[in-house]
Amino acid sequence: MAATLFFQVLVNGLVLGGLYACIAAGFSLVWGVLNIINILHGTFVVIGSYSAYYAYIYLGVHPFISVVLAGIILFIIGYLFQRGIINRVVAAPVLITLSLTFGLDLFLNNSLLVVFSADYLKLNLANPLGVLQFAGIYVPVDRLAAMVLALFLTCLLYWVLEASRIGRAIVAVRMDREAATLMGVNAKHIYAVTFGLGALMAGSAGAMLSVIFPISPIVSTLYLSKAFVICVLGGLGSVAGAMVGGLVLGVVESFGGLIFGPEHAMTISFCLLILLLIFRPTGIMGKKGYE
Amino acid sequence: MKTKLVGLFVIVLLLLIPIISNNYVIRLATMMLMYSVFAMSWNFIGGMAGYPSFATASFFGLGAYAGALCQVNGVPMFLAWVIGGLVSAVFAWVLGLAILHLKGHYFAIASLIVAEVLREVINSATGITGGGMGLNIPVLRMGVDAQARLFYFSMFVIALVTLAVSAYVSGRPLGFGLKCIKQNEDAAGMTGINTTIYKTTAFTLSAVFTGGAGAFYASWVNYIDPEDVFEILISIKPIVMVLMCGAGALVGPVIGAGLFLFLEELVWRNFLTFHVGMLGLMVVFLVIFLPTGLLSVDYRKFLKKVVR
Amino acid sequence: MRKRSKISLVVLCFFVVFAASVFLSVHEVWSADKTIRIGAPLPLTGPLAPEGKKIQQGYNLWAEEVNKKGGINVGGEPYKVEIIYHDYQSKTPRAVQLAEKLITEDKVNFLFSPFGSGATKAASGVSEKYGIPTIASTASSVAVYDQGYKYLFGTFTPNQTLTDPMSKIVKENVPNAKKVAILARNDLFPMAIANVMKKSAEEQGLKVVYFGKYAIGSMDHASALTQIRAANPDFFFATGYVNDLILIRKQMADLGVKPPAVGMVAGPAYKEFVEACGPLSENVLSASWWHPAVRYKGTSVFGPTQKYNQIFEKKYGHVPDYGHASASVAGVMLQLAIEKAGSIDPKKVRDSLASLDAMTFYGPVRFGANGQINSLKPPVFQIQGGTQVVIYPPEIKESEFKLSTK
Amino acid sequence: MTALLQLKNVSRNFGGLAALSEVSFDVHPGEILGLIGPNGAGKTTLVNLVTGVYRPSSGQIIFEDKPINRLKSYAIARMGIARTFQVMQPFPEMTVVDNVAAGALFATGASTLEEAKELAQVHLEYVDLKKFANTPAASLTLPNRKRLELAKSLAMNPKLLLLDEVMAGINSVEIDQSLGLIKSLVEKGITILLIEHIMKVVMSVCSRVVVLHHGSLICEGQPNYVTSDPQVIKAYLGSKFAARQNRVSHEQ
Secondary structure, three states: OHHHHHHHHHHHHHHHHHHHHHHHHHHHHHHHHHOOOOOOHHHHHHHHHHHHHHHHHHHOOOHHHHHHHHHHHHHHHHHHHHHHOHHHHOOOOHHHHHHHHHHHHHHHHHHHHHHHOOOOEOOOOOOOOOEEEEOOEEEEHHHHHHHHHHHHHHHHHHHHHHHOHHHHHHHHHHHOHHHHHHOOOOHHHHHHHHHHHHHHHHHHHHHHHOOOOOEOHHHHHHHHHHHHHHHHHHOOOOHHHHHHHHHHHHHHHHHHHHHHOHHHHHHHHHHHHHHHHHHOOOOOOOOOOOO | OHHHHHHHHHHHHHHHHHHHOOHHHHHHHHHHHHHHHHHHHHHHHHHHOOOOOOOHHHHHHHHHHHHHHHHHOOOOHHHHHHHHHHHHHHHHHHHHHHHOOOOHHHHHHHHHHHHHHHHHHHHHOHHHHOHHHOEEOOOOOOOHHHHHHHHHHHHHHHHHHHHHHHHHHHOOHHHHHHHHHHHOHHHHHHOOOOHHHHHHHHHHHHHHHHHHHHHHHHHHHOEEOHHHHOOHHHHHHHHHHHHHHOOOOOOHHHHHHHHHHHHHHHHHHHOOOOHHHHHHHHHHHHHHHOOOOHHHOOHHHHHHHHHO | OHHHHHHHHHHHHHHHHHHHHHHHHHOOOOOOOOEEEEEEEEOOOOOOHHHHHHHHHHHHHHHHHHHHOOOEEEOOEEEEEEEEEEEOOOOHHHHHHHHHHHHHOOOOOEEEOOOHHHHHHHHHHHHHHHOOOEEEOOOOOHHHHOOOOOOEEEOOOOOHHHHHHHHHHHHHHOOOOOEEEEEEEOOHHHHHHHHHHHHHHHHOOOEEEEEEEEOOOOOOOHHHHHHHHHHOOOEEEEEOOHHHHHHHHHHHHHOOOOOOEEEEEOOOOOHHHHHHHHHHHOOEEEEOOOOOOOOOOOOOOOOOHHHHHHHHHHHHOOOOOHHHHHHHHHHHHHHHHHHHHOOOOHHHHHHHHHOOOEEEOOEEEOEOOOOEEOOOOOOEEEEEOOEEEEEEOHHHOOOOOOOOOO | OOOOEEEEEEEEEEOOEEEEEEEEEEEOOOOEEEEEOOOOOOHHHHHHHHOOOOOOOEEEEEEOOEEOOOOOHHHHHHHOEEEOOOOOOOOOOOEHHHHHHHHHHHHOOOOOHHHHHHHHHHHHHHOOOHHHOOOEHHHOOHHHHHHHHHHHHHHOOOOEEEEEOOOOOOOHHHHHHHHHHHHHHHHOOOEEEEEEOOHHHHHHHOOEEEEEEOOEEEEEEOHHHHHOOHHHHHHHHHHHHHHHHHHHHHHO
16 A cells, blocks of 8 residues: 555656646747846746647647747747847846846736636536556656656757757857857857757647646646745756756655645755755756856 | 035935935835945945856845745844845855856856756645745734835935945955956956855845845735745846946945836836736837946937937 | 936936826816716736626626616616726736725725735735725635724625535446545635535535645646545545636646546636536536525526626627626615615625615625625536536526546 | 965865866965966955955965965955955046045044045055045056055055955056055065066066966976976977977977
C-alpha cells in the first residue's frame, strides 16, 4: 500500500512537472536571450487556451492540433509586442523592463477579462482520453499526452536553436549582441523572433492545458508564478533547465503536499526557490559563476 | 533658500488639507503620503544603491501583519506601528544578508518572490493570522472625522520622518557610499566601503518605514488579508513613482507619489471594469517615454514648442 | 536656470494635484432628490470577478424592474433607484475604503455589502459607523452578524442549514455509509462550510477519515486525492470556488477517486460548473440558499418564483442561480422596508427592515435579532442529466438522490 | 627584512581553467616591484586576488604578517592596500573630487564628508587635476583618468599600491611625467607593485621584476636579468623570435 502511494505520488509529480516544464520553456528562453523577465507570459498561456477552446467549439479542431494554431497566433502577438514596444527598452535595467512587461500584462489581461469575461471554461473532449492504470497506479492520458507533446516541443525548440539558421543567430545575439550585429545579424528582428518563440511556446502550452485546467484570464498569475520558480530552479535561458526545473517542482510539490499537507505545497516550493537563489542562483542546470 | 521656501509651502499646504476638505479627500491625501513613504523608502535601496528591489510588498505586508497581530493582542496602536516597522527592518536585515549578493535579474526575482513566500506562509498559518480569512483590527472608538484626521496627521509624521532620514542619509557617508556602490560595486569595495553592511543598511532603511506604513494601513482600514497586503502592484508602484521624477532625487519620490495617485484615481473613476488595464497602459507610457523622470523634461522648452 | 524650472515644476505639480483633489471633492451629486442611491462595492476584476458579475446582474435586474414600474413608493411619492457600482478588485480592504467613499462622497442612502462573509464583515464596520442600512447578499457566517451591529441584514441562513440536510441525505441513502473525507480551500467561506460539514457528518454518526486544506491558487490536488483514494470514503465533500471544484472533479476522475457520494460547495449551483465538468458533473450533490426550482408565491416586484426566473432569463438568456437571486432579493428587501417605512430616513428604514415579514420569490423573509435571515429552508440539489434538480426539502423535490457512478 | 606582501602558492581556477597556478613571490617594503607578462598572463587576476575581488582557490596571501585571502575587499582596503584600475574608472557619474573623497572617507580616518573632500583637494593638487575637480569623472581624457585613479588610491593612504597598467595608452612625454610621480610616491614611503606590459617602463623604475606567463611565475630578479632570460623572451616575443635571437647570438 505504502509503495503504491509513493509511486502514485511520484507519477503525479512527474506528470505535473511535465506540464510545468512546458509552461516555463518559453519564459526561460526570453529571459535567457533578451534578459527580460516577461510578466506577460501567463497571459500568453491563457490566450493559447482560449484559442484551443474556441477552435474546438466552433471548428471541432482537436486541442492537440490547435497547439500549432495557438503557437502561430501567439508568435505573431509576441513578435509585434516586442517589435513595437519592448524593443525600446531592451538594453534597459531590469527595473524598466520588468515594470514595462508588468504594465503590458495589466493591460492585456484586463482586455481578456472584458472580451471573454472571468467565467471559467473548460474544454471537454467529446471522447475523453481516459486513464491508464497498472498496479494500482493511475495515469491520466490527457496529462500524459500533454507532457509528451511538451517534451517534443521543447526538444523541437532546442533543435531550432541548435540547428537552424535563425536559431544560430539567436544564440549569437545572446552571446554577444555587438559582434552578432557586425556579422550582419539584424538584432531587432532576432529579438522579436525570440520573443515570438517564447510566446509561441506559451501559446502551445496553453492549448495543451485547455483540456486539463479551467480557462480564465484570472489564472494567468498562477502560470506566471510557476514559470518564475521553474526558471530559477532549472537555470536561466536553458531549455533543458526548464525541463528539469519543471519536473523537480512537480515532484517537490507532490511530495510536499503528501507530507506536510496540501495547503503547504506551494510554500515549500517557494522556500526551495529562495534557498536556491541564495546558495546557487544559477539553478540546478546552470553553470557556476554568475553575472 | 528657494528650495526651503517651496518645501515650507508644500508642508503648509499639506497641513491645510484636513481643515478645508472632506473625509474622502483626506483619505486620498493620506494615501498619497503613504505612497510617498513607499517611494522614499524604495529610494534607499533602488535609487541610492541602485539595486532593483521588488521587495516593497514584502515589507509592507509583513509590517501590516506584525502591527495587526500586536493590536489584536492588545498592544496600543502607535506602539504597534513601531513594532511593525521594526519587524520589517529585522526581516530586511536578515534577508539582505542573504540575497544582496545577487545582482540584476537574480536580485529582482529574489526580492519579488519573497512577497509570494510570505503570502503563502501567512495564508497557511491560519491559526495565528486567520489565513485567507484575513484579520480584523479593533476599530477605534472615536468620531469618523476625528479618525480621518488622526490617521492623516500620523501618516504625515511618518512621511516627514522618512523624508528627514532620506535627507540625513544622502548627506552622510552612508549616502555617499551607496552612491559609490551604485556606480561600481567592486571599486566601492576596494575603496574601503563595507559594501555588505552598506547595502544591507539601505535595504533595512527601505523596510522600516514601509513596514511602519503597513502597520498603519492595518489600523487605518481595520481589515487586512494576505492577497491585499502582499500584492505585487505594491512593489511596482513606488518604482514607477520614482522613475516619474528621477531616481536618486530627494523630493522626487514625493511628487511622483502625488502624481501617480492622481492618475490612478483619475483612471479608476472613469473606467469601471477597465481601470486595471488603463493603469497598465499608464505604467507602459511612463516607462517608455519618461525613463529618466518628469523632472528631467525641460518643460519650458516643451511649452515653447507647443505654443509655436 | 534648470534648477529653478525644476522647483517651479514641483510647485506646479502640487497645485495640479491639490486643485484636482478639491475638484473631486465638490464633484456634484446630481439629481439628489427623487432618487434613492444605493452603493455597491463589487469585485468586478480579480479572482472574484465571476462572482461579482453575477451579483451585479442580480442588482441590475431589480433596479430595472423597479424603475420600469415607476420606482419605489415612498409615502406616496415615487423614487427612482440608482445603484452606484465601484470595483474593489477582489481586495477586501479596498472594499472597505469604497464603502466609506460611497457613503461620504457619493452620498448613498443605502449600501449593498461586498462579496462574501469576509469582506462583508470587514465593511460592516463602516456602514455601522455612519448608520447606513446595509444588505449583505452573499454572507452566511454567523460571525458576520454576531458583531452586535444594528444596520446589517443578510439573505443567507447559517452554513449548517446547508450541511445538515446534505449529511442526512448521505447517511440515509448511501448503503452502509461510515466514512467522510473533506477537502477545503483555505479561505473564509470554504473553510467555514467544511468545518460545519465535519460537525454535521459527525452528528449523523459518520467518521471523518480525511480533512485537508489546500492553498488558495493551488493548481494540483493529486496528493490530497491520492490520500483520499487510499482512505476510501463513502462521502467526499470538497469546498472552494468554481475553478477549484472544476479542477478537483477532473482530477478525481484522473486518479480514480470514486466514492458513492460526492458533495461540493459552492460550484455546482452555477451553470459554468456543469458546462466545464461535462459528464463528470453528474450526480454531484450540493446545496444552496435558493434554487430556480423552488416555488414561492412572492408578492413583491418580481411576483412568484416562476415569474422571476422568466424575467431573468429574458434579460440574460439563462436560468438564474442563487447568487443572482440573492442579489435581486436584497433589493426587494430594501424596497419593501422603504415602502413600509414610508421614508428613506436610514434609522426608519433600519427599523422597518428589522421587523419585516414578507413573502418573496426567494422565500419568506424575516430577520433574526442579529440581522441574519431565519425564515429560509435551503434546498439540497444534485446534478442529474446535466441540470440541477432539487432533492430536498420534500415539499419541492423534483427527484430522488442517486449514487455516483463515475 | 620581512616582506610587506607575501604570496604563497596562490592558485585560482575559473570553471576548470587555471588562471593562476602556484604563484609565490614577496613584495618588500619600500620597493617598486614590477609585475610583467603578456596579455592573458593572469596579471589582473592576481590584482583581483590581492584586493579581495576573488578568493584564491588555494594558497595564501599575507599582508603585514596577517593572512588576507579570506578577507573582503573593503577590509583589505582599510588595511592599506589600494589599486588603480586598468580600464574602467570607478564612479563615472560622480565628480572628480567626489571620487577622490570616497577613497579618503572610507579607507582612512576622515570622519566627515567635508573633511574627506578637503583631503581630496590636496591629492588632486598633487596629481595636477584640481581644475577638473567638479566635472564628472566620465568626461576626463584618458591620461587624466589615470591621474584620477592615482589620486583616489593615494587618498586611501595606502602602504601598498597596486598600479594596474597606468601607462597604457598614454604618450611618452606623459609616461615620463608619470614615472616621476611614481618615484615621488616611493619617497613618501609607499610600496608599489607596478603591473605593466610595456617593458621599458618597468626597466627604468623597478628594483625587481617578476614575470607571469600563462598563469605561472616564470622568472624573478633584477630587470636586466629578467630581460635576458630566454623563457621571458619566448613568452613575450614568441618562439620564432626567440629562435632568431638565438641564431643571431650564435652568428655573432
